[in-house]
Amino acid sequence: MALAALLLLSCSPASREARLLKRGKSYLEKKDYARAVLEFRSAEQAMPQDVEPYYQEGLAYVGLGNYQAAFQAFQRATQIDPKHVGALVKLTELLSTKKKGEFLHWAEQHGKTAVELSPENPDALNALALTELRLGNEADASRYLEQALGKMPQHLRSSMALAVVKLSHRDIAGAEQILKQAVSQAPQSPEPLIALSQLYLIVGKTSEAGAALRRALDLDPRNTQALLYLVSIESAAGRKDQAEELYRRMAALPDKKFRSVHALYLLQAGKTDAGLAELSQLYKQDPDDRNVRTRLVAAYVRFNHLSEARKLLDAVLNDHHQDVEALLQKSEIELADGKLGDTQNDLSQVLHYRPDSAEAHFLMSRVHLARGDVQNRHRELTEALSLNPKLAQVRIELARCSTVAGNPGAALAVLDQAPDDQKSTLPVITERNWALLESHHYGELRHGIDRGLAFARTRDLLVQDASLKTINHDLAGARTSLDEILKGNPEDLQALDLLAQTYMDQKQPKAALEKIRYYAAQRPKSAPLQFLLGRSLLALGKLDEARAAFTAAKAADPQYTRADLVLAQLEYSARRNDVARHTLTVLLASKNTDRDTQVAAHMLMGSLEDRAGNHAAELEHWRKVVDADRKNAIALNNLAYVLLKYANQPDEALKYALQAHQLAPDSPDIEDTLGWALYQKGLYSMAVEHLEHAVARDGKGTDANLTVRNYHLAMAYFKHGDRQRGLDVLEAALKTDPHMPEAHMAESVMAAGK
Numbered sequence: 151m152a153l154a155a156l157l158l159l160s161c162s163p164a165s166r167e168a169r170l171l172k173r174g175k176s177y178l179e180k181k182d183y184a185r186a187v188l189e190f191r192s193a194e195q196a197m198p199q200d201v202e203p204y205y206q207e208g209l210a211y212v213g214l215g216n217y218q219a220a221f222q223a224f225q226r227a228t229q230i231d232p233k234h235v236g237a238l239v240k241l242t243e244l245l246s247t248k249k250k251g252e253f254l255h256w257a258e259q260h261g262k263t264a265v266e267l268s269p270e271n272p273d274a275l276n277a278l279a280l281t282e283l284r285l286g287n288e289a290d291a292s293r294y295l296e297q298a299l300g301k302m303p304q305h306l307r308s309s310m311a312l313a314v315v316k317l318s319h320r321d322i323a324g325a326e327q328i329l330k331q332a333v334s335q336a337p338q339s340p341e342p343l344i345a346l347s348q349l350y351l352i353v354g355k356t357s358e359a360g361a362a363l364r365r366a367l368d369l370d371p372r373n374t375q376a377l378l379y380l381v382s383i384e385s386a387a388g389r390k391d392q393a394e395e396l397y398r399r400m401a402a403l404p405d406k407k408f409r410s411v412h413a414l415y416l417l418q419a420g421k422t423d424a425g426l427a428e429l430s431q432l433y434k435q436d437p438d439d440r441n442v443r444t445r446l447v448a449a450y451v452r453f454n455h456l457s458e459a460r461k462l463l464d465a466v467l468n469d470h471h472q473d474v475e476a477l478l479q480k481s482e483i484e485l486a487d488g489k490l491g492d493t494q495n496d497l498s499q500v501l502h503y504r505p506d507s508a509e510a511h512f513l514m515s516r517v518h519l520a521r522g523d524v525q526n527r528h529r530e531l532t533e534a535l536s537l538n539p540k541l542a543q544v545r546i547e548l549a550r551c552s553t554v555a556g557n558p559g560a561a562l563a564v565l566d567q568a569p570d571d572q573k574s575t576l577p578v579i580t581e582r583n584w585a586l587l588e589s590h591h592y593g594e595l596r597h598g599i600d601r602g603l604a605f606a607r608t609r610d611l612l613v614q615d616a617s618l619k620t621i622n623h624d625l626a627g628a629r630t631s632l633d634e635i636l637k638g639n640p641e642d643l644q645a646l647d648l649l650a651q652t653y654m655d656q657k658q659p660k661a662a663l664e665k666i667r668y669y670a671a672q673r674p675k676s677a678p679l680q681f682l683l684g685r686s687l688l689a690l691g692k693l694d695e696a697r698a699a700f701t702a703a704k705a706a707d708p709q710y711t712r713a714d715l716v717l718a719q720l721e722y723s724a725r726r727n728d729v730a731r732h733t734l735t736v737l738l739a740s741k742n743t744d745r746d747t748q749v750a751a752h753m754l755m756g757s758l759e760d761r762a763g764n765h766a767a768e769l770e771h772w773r774k775v776v777d778a779d780r781k782n783a784i785a786l787n788n789l790a791y792v793l794l795k796y797a798n799q800p801d802e803a804l805k806y807a808l809q810a811h812q813l814a815p816d817s818p819d820i821e822d823t824l825g826w827a828l829y830q831k832g833l834y835s836m837a838v839e840h841l842e843h844a845v846a847r848d849g850k851g852t853d854a855n856l857t858v859r860n861y862h863l864a865m866a867y868f869k870h871g872d873r874q875r876g877l878d879v880l881e882a883a884l885k886t887d888p889h890m891p892e893a894h895m896a897e898s899v900m901a902a903g904k
Contacts, residue, residue: 163196163197164196164197166193166196167193167196167197167200167203170189170190170192170193170196170203171189171190171193171202171203171206173189174186174187174188174189174190174193174203174206174210175206177189177210178206178209178210178213181213183210183211183213183214184214186206186207186210186213187207187210187211187214190203190204190206190207190210191203191207193206194207199230200230201227201230201231201234201237204223204224204226204227204230204237205223205224205227205234205236205237205240207223208220208221208223208224208227208237208240209240211223212240217244217247220240220244221241221244221245224237224240224241224244225241228241228260232263233267235264235267235268235271235274238260238261238263238264238267238274239261239264239271239273239274239277241257241260242257242258242260242261242264242274242277242278242281243257243277243280244257245257245260245281246261246277246280246281246284251285254281254284254285255285257277257281257284258278258281258282258285261274261277261278261281262278264277264278265278265294272307272308273307275294275297275308276294276307276308276311278294279292279293279294279308279311280311282294283311283314283315288315292315316328322349322353325349326346326349329342329345329346329349330346332345332346333346338369339369340365340366340367340369340370340373340376341366343362343363343365343366343369343376344362344363344366344373344375344376344379346362347359347360347362347363347366347376347379348379350362351379351383356383356386356387359379359383360380360383360384363376363379363380363383364380367380371399372403372404374400374403374405374408377396377399377400377403378400380396381393381396381397381400384396390419393415394412394415394416394419397411397412397415398412400412401413406439406441407441409432409439409441409442410428410429410432410441410442410445412428413425413426413428413429413432413445414429414445414449416428417449417452417453422453425449426446426449426450426453426455429442429445429446429449430446432446433446440475443462443466443475443476444475444479446462447459447462447463447479448479450462451479451482451483451486456483459479459483460480460483463476463479463480463483467480472499472503474500474503474504474507477496477497477499477500478496478497478500478507478509478510478513480496481493481496481497481500481510481513482513484496485513485516485517485520488520490517490520490521493513493517494514494517497510497513497514497517501514506537507537508533508534508535508537508538508541508544509534511530511531511533511534511537512530512531512534512541512543512544512547514530515527515528515530515531515534515547518530520745521745521778522745522778522779524551524555527551528548528551528552528555531544531547531548531551532548535548535564539567539569540569540572542568542572542575542577542578545564545565545568545572545578546565546577546578546581548561548564549561549562549564549565549581549582549585550581550584552564552585553584553585553588556588558584558585558586558588558589559585559589561581561582561584561585561588562582562585562586562589565578565581565582565585566582576602576605576606576608579598579601579602579605580602580608580610580611580614582598583595583598583599583602583610583611583614584610584614586598587614587617587618592618592621592622595614595618596618599611599614599615599618602614603615607634609635609638609639609642609645612631612632612634612635612645613631613632613635613644613645613648615628615631616628616629616631616632616645616648617648619631620648620651620652620655625652625655625656628648628652629649629652632645632646632648632649632652633649636649636669640669640672640673640676640679641673641676641678641679643678643679643682646665646666646669646679646682647682649665650662650663650665650666650686653665659690662686663686663687663690666679666682666683666686667683670682670683670699674702674706675706676706677703677704677706677707677710677713678703678710680699680700680702680703680706680713681699681700681703681710681712681713681716683699684696684697684698684699684700684702684703684713684716685716687699688716693720696720697717697720700713700716700717700720701713701717704717709740709742711737711740711742711743711744711747712747714733714734714736714737715737715747715750715751715754717733718730718733718734718737718751718754719754721733722754722757722758727758727761727762730754730758731755731758734751734754734755734758737751738751738752738755745778748778749775749778749779749782752771752772752774752775752778753771753772753775753782753784753785755771756768756771756772756775756785756788759771760788760792765792765795765796765797766796768792769789769792769793769796769797772785772788772789772792773789775789776789776806780809781813783810783813783814783817783820784810786806786807786809786810786813787806787807787810787814787817787819787820787823789803789806790803790804790805790806790807790810790823790824790827791803791823791826793806794823794826794827794830800827800830800831801831803823803827803830804824804827804828804830804831807820807823807824807827808824810823810824811824816847817847818843818844818845818847818848818855818856818859819844819855821840821841821843821844821847822840822841822844822855822858822859822862824840825837825838825839825840825841825843825844825862825863825866826841826862828840829841829862829865829866829869834866834869834870835870837866837869837870838863838866838867838870838872841859841862841863841866842863844859844862844863845859845860845863845879854887854890856886857883857886857887857890857892858890858892860879860880860882860883860886861880861883861890861892861893861895861896862892863879864876864877864879864880864883864896864899864900865895865896865899867879868896868899868900869899873900876900877900880896880897880900883896
């Protein structure tokens with residue numbers, strides 16, 4: 151009976167909860183927060199009305215950085231026991247980090263309740279003090295902090311918070327005195343010394359900060375925080391040997407996340423072979439350490455050891471085909487190689503195994519960017535940011551995507567929702583300025599530019615400054631900023647183009663050209679500069695000089711395909727069709743031709759084949775353009791027209807004509823193609839409507855396209871039963887050009903309708 155009683159007791163919910171709590175706390179001490187959460191949740195199931203599992207679960211979630219889940223756990227704890235001081239303190243701490251006043255007042259209520267329940271609890275006093283500080287009640291905050299230190303002089307968090315209050319009032323001596331007292335209260339603890347070093351770093355006393363950190367390391371040679379601060383001081387001072395030794399000490403720490411820091415320092419210091427060798431050795435010692443493996447592959451890619459990177463990833467995926475990190479790195483290499491299909495397949499696998507991978511969605515957005523698919527790129531960036539709002543690069547690219555698409559308001563909304571620590575960073579400030587420029591918010595833009603320039607005089611900020619000054623007619627000021635850019639990089643085409651434009655705005659085209667000539671003469675072997683010079687000469691009608699500049703660009707860089715494209719356009723304009731065809735054929739066969747140049751080359755080749763009467767070949771070029779760029783209204787229209795006129799495919803033609811009309815509803819050419827497609831389908835009433843619009847938009851012109859449109863309209867009138875109007879339009883068209891094929895068609899339609 152005694153044994154049975156013991157067995158029953160050991161199987162009771164209370165004893166099961168005790169075992170689970172013990173295991174969970176053990177995991178908590180080891181910082182294995184995920185396993186701790188599982189144990190505490192099981193304990194909650196055993197004893198749903200006991201407060202302790204919920205409180206411990208909240209602590210574990212804080213360790214994981216999941217503050218929303220932590221808040222819910224602590225809130226549940228206070229619902230079970232409204233007098234649980236620990237949970238009240240943690241709720242106060244979490245709520246005090248919020249911006250909205252309602253959360254801060256809620257934090258204040260919890261904090262005051264905790265202090266009433268435990269007046270001598272320094273954690274409660276400290277949490278309440280920080281809340282009062284956020285509310286602007288500095289006097290109350292100081293009082294609570296001093297009270298906390300009176301109860302427990304060695305309470306470091308209160309000392310640090312009180313030092314912050316002193317520092318906010320520029321009382322550096324007072325802040326220093328408080329932290330020195332904390333050091334004296336805990337002479338064997340490194341934490342007060344680290345806090346004192348932070349104060350010294352803030353006020354620029356780096357030597358005193360270094361001395362405090364060395365004292366901390368004397369007490370605890372493995373203190374990661376002290377090592378990190380001290381290595382940053384030594385690195386900034388250029389003391390490479392001391393910095394390397396500190397990194398070596400960090401790499402020897404038990405915490406695996408520091409294992410590769412010395413190797414990474416070697417890579418950063420230019421000791422590439424040594425750094426790669428050390429990373430490789432670390433990986434061989436522990437192939438299951440994914441952090442080391444990821445850094446090794448990244449280093450291989452960065453230093454162009456791509457074969458080693460591919461070999462390592464292939465070996466990993468051969469054994470573990472679901473390894474998400476390896477698939478992600480493999481997809482990055484494939485994306486850089488332009489293998490968009492392989493990249494998309496690998497990323498699809500990642501998202502199958504891990505749908506919440508923000509990095510996979512971000513890389514998928516890069517695939518869509520390479521394909522020119524703006525809509526899907528925007529969708530993937532939005533998904534990535536929703537999964538991880540802390541990804542600054544994703545936020546910046548999403549904002550840029552909106553700005554380029556003509557929606558700067560959406561870009562500003564995305565950037566204004568950034569975490570506070572990101573809003574003051576230079577990349578976010580710079581990207582926000584581009585959106586402000588596009589939004590014409592010039593007053594706010596001036597403030598943003600000045601704020602950015604206070605950090606650094608970067609190229610983008612100087613371009614923004616020049617653009618705004620040009621808008622405000624301060625052309626001299628704009629030129630000063632642009633000259634500063636070009637002094638550092640004479641090959642900055644955008645800056646040089648803007649500089650030339652400031653002269654064009656004053657109707658000084660010769661001065662603009664001379665500026666470009668000046669910089670092109672400085673760098674005669676620069677293909678981009680020679681290209682810009684050629685483009686400027688072409689705009690002024692100096693064809694021979696322009697051709698020479700484009701040829702010079704090609705000679706400077708045989709892979710500079712933009713020069714090939716313009717030279718082909720010049721040959722096409724001069725009706726040297728064979729030369730143009732040869733240039734374009736070589737261009738389209740080159741692997742160095744970017745997507746936009748490929749599209750433009752296919753369009754020019756389509757026009758060339760149309761001129762030669764090779765309509766089957768022409769059709770293929772228009773198809774390739776449309777496959778690459780679904781928003782190219784000109785290509786859609788030309789494809790539809792060739793399908794109508796030469797391929798006798800009115801159904802497919804109508805589809806493309808409708809797409810083109812959606813993109814450019816005011817184009818008479820597109821309106822004519824749509825009307826003619828509807829005519830071919832026997833939809834004469836609709837055909838008349840579009841053909842009338844096409845002719846009306848042309849006005850009273852006499853070019854060949856207008857004449858064709860009139861013949862099309864005349865035939866539509868005849869088929870629609872409006873013979874008199876058809877005769878009137880036909881008569882006018884015959885006077886313009888009676889020899890067109892459309893003239894005979896119209897006369898045949900008229901005769902058939904008698």
